[in-house]
Structure formats: structure tokens, C-alpha cells
Amino acid sequence: MAHPVVFKRSLSVGLLCTSIWVTGLGVSLVQPVSAQVATVQGVRGLPDFTELVEQVGPSVVNIRTLEKAALREVQGNEPDAEMQEFFRRFFGVPMPTPNNPNAPRQQRPNRGQAEEAQPKGVGSGFILSADGYVMTNAHVVEGAEQVLVTLPDKREFKARLIGLDKRTDVAVVKIEAAGLPAVKIGDVARLKVGEWVMAIGSPFGLENTVTAGIVSAKQRDTGDYLSFIQTDVAINPGNSGGPLINMRGEVVGINSQIYSRSGGFMGISFAIPIDEAVRVSEQLRATGKVQRGRLGVQIDQVSKDVAESLGLSKNQGALVRGVEQGSPAETAGLEPGDIILKFEGKIIDKSSDLPRMVGRTKPGTRSAIQVWRRGNVKDMQITVGEFEADKPVKKASAPEKAQAAGLVTKVLGLTVSELTDAQKKELKLRGGVRVDAVAEPAARAGIQEGDVILALANIETPNVQTLEALIAKLDRSKSVSLLIRRGEWAQYTVIRPAR
Numbered sequence: 001m002a003h004p005v006v007f008k009r010s011l012s013v014g015l016l017c018t019s020i021w022v023t024g025l026g027v028s029l030v031q032p033v034s035a036q037v038a039t040v041q042g043v044r045g046l047p048d049f050t051e052l053v054e055q056v057g058p059s060v061v062n063i064r065t066l067e068k069a070a071l072r073e074v075q076g077n078e079p080d081a082e083m084q085e086f087f088r089r090f091f092g093v094p095m096p097t098p099n100n101p102n103a104p105r106q107q108r109p110n111r112g113q114a115e116e117a118q119p120k121g122v123g124s125g126f127i128l129s130a131d132g133y134v135m136t137n138a139h140v141v142e143g144a145e146q147v148l149v150t151l152p153d154k155r156e157f158k159a160r161l162i163g164l165d166k167r168t169d170v171a172v173v174k175i176e177a178a179g180l181p182a183v184k185i186g187d188v189a190r191l192k193v194g195e196w197v198m199a200i201g202s203p204f205g206l207e208n209t210v211t212a213g214i215v216s217a218k219q220r221d222t223g224d225y226l227s228f229i230q231t232d233v234a235i236n237p238g239n240s241g242g243p244l245i246n247m248r249g250e251v252v253g254i255n256s257q258i259y260s261r262s263g264g265f266m267g268i269s270f271a272i273p274i275d276e277a278v279r280v281s282e283q284l285r286a287t288g289k290v291q292r293g294r295l296g297v298q299i300d301q302v303s304k305d306v307a308e309s310l311g312l313s314k315n316q317g318a319l320v321r322g323v324e325q326g327s328p329a330e331t332a333g334l335e336p337g338d339i340i341l342k343f344e345g346k347i348i349d350k351s352s353d354l355p356r357m358v359g360r361t362k363p364g365t366r367s368a369i370q371v372w373r374r375g376n377v378k379d380m381q382i383t384v385g386e387f388e389a390d391k392p393v394k395k396a397s398a399p400e401k402a403q404a405a406g407l408v409t410k411v412l413g414l415t416v417s418e419l420t421d422a423q424k425k426e427l428k429l430r431g432g433v434r435v436d437a438v439a440e441p442a443a444r445a446g447i448q449e450g451d452v453i454l455a456l457a458n459i460e461t462p463n464v465q466t467l468e469a470l471i472a473k474l475d476r477s478k479s480v481s482l483l484i485r486r487g488e489w490a491q492y493t494v495i496r497p498a499r
Contacts, residue, residue, distance in 0.1 A: 047196050047247060053210055055249045058152050058181045059127045060200040060242060062207045063136055063159075063173075065144035067120040120144055124201035124242030125173070126251065127182050128281065132157075132175040135281055136241030137256055138164040141171050149175050152208060163284035167292075168226055169256050169272060170280040171241075183243060186250030188273045191229065193218060199233045199255055201242030211235070220270065221352050228270040229253045235269035244271040253277075279360070292387035293361035295334070296327020298489055301351045302339055306492040309481035310339075310458060311375060317341045318351040320371075321489040325428075332382035334371065336490025337454060337483040341377070342370035358384060374483075375458040411471050411497045413439040418464055419452065427452065431462025432485065445495040447484065454490065455483040471497075 123140030127133070134149060141147050147159040157175035164171035198212045213233035220230045229244065235255050244253035253271030283290045299318040307315035317339040323329045334340075340348055343357045344367050361367060363386035371378050415437035419429065432452040435442075453461050457480050461467045474480060476497040483492055 047212075049198050049210065049212055052198055052245060052247070052249050053200070056183060056198075056243065056245050056251075057200060057208060057210075059183045060152065060208070061125045061127065061134060062150040062202045062205075063123045063125050063134075063140055063241060064148045064150070065120040065123070065141055066146040066148070067144060122202060122205045122238045123240045124238065124255070125149065126241075126243045127180045128172070129182050130178065130180050132177045132180060133162070133281075133285065134159065134173050134175060135254065135277065136171050136173065137254065138166050138169045138171040140241045141173060142166070147173055149173065150207070151180075163288040163290075165280050165284065165290045168276060168280050168290075170254070170277045170284070172281050172284045183251045184249060185274055185278060186246050186248065186252040188229070188252055188275045191215060191218065191246065191252050196247050197231055197233060197252065198245045198247075199231075199235060199239060199242055200245070201235075201239035201255060203234075203236035203238040205238055209239075216268065221350075226272060226276060227352075227356070228257070229273055231269050231271060232267055233269055234265045236265050244274075291363055292359040293363050293365065293384035294328070294387040295354075295358055295382065296324035296329045296385060297334060297340075298322035298324075299340070299351050299354060300491065303492075305479070305494040306481060309479055309494050310372070310492070312339070312372065316350065317348050317372065318354040319492065321491050328383055328385040332369075332380055334380070334382070335373070336485060337373070337492065339372040340369055341372055342368075344368055359387065363387075374455055374460065411474065411476070412495060413442040413498065414447070414453075415439075416453065416464055416467065427485065429454070429485070431460070433461050433464055433467050435484075441496055441498055445482070445493050447482070447493060447495070448486065450486070452485040453482060454485055455481075457481060 120143070121140060123136055125134045125136035125140070128135050141161060142164060144161075147161060148156055149159045150156045155177075157177060159173040159175050162172040162174050193215050195215045196212065197215055198210060200208065200210050203209050203211075211234040213231050215229060216232050217230040219227040221227055229252065231244065233244070233255075235258050239255045242255050243251040244255055246252050252274050254274065254277050255269065256272050257270040258265060259268040259270075280290055297318075298321045300321050302312070302315045302317050302319050304315045306319070307313075320329075320334055320336055320338040320340065322336055323334055340354060342348060343354060344361075346353075346357060348354050348357070361384045363384055365384045367382055367384055369380050369382055371380060414435055416433045417436050419427075419432050419434055423429075423434070424431070429452065432454050435447060435449055435451040435453065438447055438449055453467065455461055456467060456470045457474070459466075459470055461470065474497055479494050479496045481492055481494055483490060
């Protein structure tokens, strides 16, 4: 008699295992081993978005912007640069030219004919309140002569721009209507990576288009004032300003950016967290602008090598590379080379955290900061200023040639000299040692002629004599940190002394 042969099929998600016994008398199915397996937690089907679309869809609007084209003459078949850009961004095709006869045709004015208002862009938005406030992206409405908002019921309104904030890419417009269906605002803190989300918008002008996917990552850094929600939801030109919606029907973000090499969706898109957007929108509705706090410092990330050389337990905080003259930072006593570890008791994990924390702080607020300065932790108070337009960086003039004789050090590969009084005054330094020439190993560490050495191994170097004394005590088997000033900015570098 033949031995029975067993065939088993097991699904990796934990579904039932069914055994089939084949014998000489026939085929019989063996019952599941345990009914408990059938109720394994975590086994779910694909989500149904139909109820969400019915719930949120009426709150999503299409936004078209118009601009008045200047009087101009169009020479024969000469390409129109503005219309070429419009076609490329919003229709994914080039504008027709003699070299591309298959592209869609567009009527164009005759020579010398005045043009009327022309399309500038297409985007999306959503209703914030029943009385007609609508949120969208700043880049959707910026520079528009006219903003038209179309509701899902096909009613169209001319919108009034309440305000926009380019730094967060948030804008608020107002239409004269009442009883509108407003969205529900969600809690971004509850949003989880892997969670299903949905977008509604007007990609390429195709209104009320629904796409879905999952949250790929949170707190993705792509700018100074925002950390974005990353998703794999299909977002294309025209989706900008539309809502990102969770499975509870709440808006958790504004679709704002895509990562693309072609202009179309490539699997990665970014949304502005709704809590940040609402904070901005409240200020726009109240005053038409956004107030932000500022310290007046140029900052950089603290690298692992720098953290280890300075004795920091981990590479966190914001390295102060420069302090703006007359700024709150200068008044509070911050110095180039300081590392800001905390702001208002909150740890600064990476340098981009600082401008976000400060930006949310009301100007005039007196705040506590904690800094690392040459091996010691220092607590300070600073009065937050108000953010203003960026000032052009003032380029420091070339230092005068020092009067003191140069010192060649074989240990660091540097030729250095004392700073003159004029150089100290210009650079606003109490002391320092100027680099006149560079060889190995300093060149390998990125040190350049004209740099000013402010500290070695966390100890200030006000003059050449101090620098020589510190070099004599170095353990040449270990790397050492150098704090240098280059132009108006300071930075740390790590150098391995020559043996």
C-alpha cells in the first residue's frame, strides 16, 4: 500500500493551513488544526475609501489662477516661454512648435494683438470654515491677478487672498459663500508610518481625483521651517494645496511637493503637517502675515567627529557658525563655536530643530537656552527677536599681513601669526591666531589660508604662544578639534596631528 502524501499551503499572513491527504481510496480534507488561527489579529483586507470620499469630497475645491499677459508681439512660430512652462507643468506635454507638430494645438494671438487674462496655474484647496475660508499652497496663488475657486457642485467664485507664507508654503483665500462643508482637522501626533491615507485634488486640472497610499515617513526634513509627512500617494502637478486625509476622515496634511525627475509622480510625495498649517493660517486670518521668532545666528549640524572631539556624548545640537551684529544672539552673549543644546528646555536633536522652535516663539519672549562652550555647559537667557528679510552676507575684507614673524609647526602643518589690532577690530575678536600657510595634515582637515584659529581642544588660543603650548601637550595618537573662523562664520574641524 502506498504511503500517504501530504501537501500543505501556508500563507505568510497567518491564514489557515489546510492539509490534503491523498490515499489509494480517494482524497480527504483535514479540518483546520485550531479555529483560533482564523481570528489572528492584524489580518485585514484592503481599505474601502468610498465613505471617506463621500464625507470629505464636498470640502475639496479646484483652484485656478489667472494673470494678465503684457502686450507683446508674437513672431510667427516663435515659442511662448510662459505657455511652454504651463504645458510642461500641468499637462505633461510640450507646447506645439514647428519641431513638435504632434503636440496639442493652442490658439495664439496675432502679431500686435493685446492678450486677455491667461491661465497661470491649476491647484487644489479645501474649505476651512463654513463662511468661505479656503486653505491651499502659497505657490498655487502667489503672483496671481485673479484666483477662481470651483466647488464640487460646480459653483465658481472669485476668491480674495487673505495672506500667504512662502516659508511654509501655506495660503488662505476667502470666497463669499455660507453654509459650506468644512473639513475636520486631525491630530498629526497620532499619525503612524504605514497608516493608510488618501488625497483628493485636481492633478493636471482633472477635478475631484482620488488617490491613496500609505505614510512612508514622518518628520522628513526638506526645509528650515517644516518637517514633512512623506507618503507614496500619487501626487502630480495640480494636486498642490489639496488635503491628505486619514482613515477617520480628518485632514492631516496639505499636499505640497513631489520628488520627481520627470515632473510626474515617482512614488514619493510630501505633505505639510496640518498642525503647522493651521498655526500659520490662524495668523494669516488675523493679521494677513506670519510673525516668527529669530535669534540671529548662522547654524550648522554637529558631525559625529566634532562631537567626539569635543567630548559630547552624541552628535546633537546646533553649531553656531556666526552671530549677526546687533542680533538677540549677540546681545545674549552667544559666540561662534557655541553649540546650542536646548531651547526652552527642549533638546535640539538636529540643527534644523532650532529654527522651528524659535520660529514658533512669539517675538519679545525671553527664553532659556543651554549651550556647550569649550567643554562646559552654560545656561543663558535670550530675548527672541522678530524674523525679517534675510540680510546679504557681508564679506570680510582680506586681513592685513601680520607684523609678527610666522611660526611653522610640524605637528599641525600650519604657518601662523598673531592678529593685528586692526584685524581683531574688524573681525570683532578678542584674540586668535591667523593661518598664513597650510600643509599636511592641516590641508587634509580643510583648513585654509586666512582662517583664524580660535580654540584648540576646547581651549581658547588668543595668541601664538598659547597655541604652541597647547600643541606641545597634545596626544599625537588622537585627533583633536580646532575651532576656526572663516570670514564671518565659525566652524569646527577635526585634525590628526603628525607624529
